[in-house]
Amino acid sequence: MKKLLCAFLLIGMSSAIAPAFAQSAAGNKEAAKKPAAKVTKKAPAKAAAAATPAAAAAAGEDEQEDLGEANIEGSTVTHYNCELGNKITTYNNVGDDKYMAIRWQNKVHRLGRIGTSTGANRFENRKAGLVWINIPSKAMLLDSRKGQQLANECRNPEQAKALAAKG
Secondary structure (H helix, E strand, O other), rough: OOOHHHHHHHHHHHHHHHHHHHHHHHHHHHHHHHHOOOOOOOHHHHHHHOOOHHHHHHHHHHHHHHHOOOOOEEEEEEEEOOOOOOOEEEEEOOOOEEEEEEOOOOOOEEEEOOOOOOOOOOOOOEEOEEEEEEOOOOOEHHHHHHEEEEEEEEEEEEHHHHHHHOO
């Protein structure tokens, strides 16, 4: 009796599976004829971010990646001395407060201004992973990829004089 029941189950299952298998095999032949469409995860996110200007500005990555070469000709140069002997040079153009350039480890990077609610001067280059924050008492350089400080307690000559006058 058990053998008979098992036989009926096998026959029933094979008759149910065979048409489904035949359909999937036919579908595979048609799929082989058509080129596979590429599916990317980034495309919907970029399309959604580009849908609104505010979202695109908040994401800022596309704009940040295309900062281009830093042009330091005719710029105002400021030298910063930081803790641990680090030195940073900044280049600012008088007529353009949206961008600046910094020299860090013998490379010049162009950074774009990022608005803040505190009034601090924050500039960022996401492609290089650099964030420059300048407040009245000091400045610092951060690595946004690693989440760590590259240079802290950076002061230009004016900030150093103000610190010496306090202490």
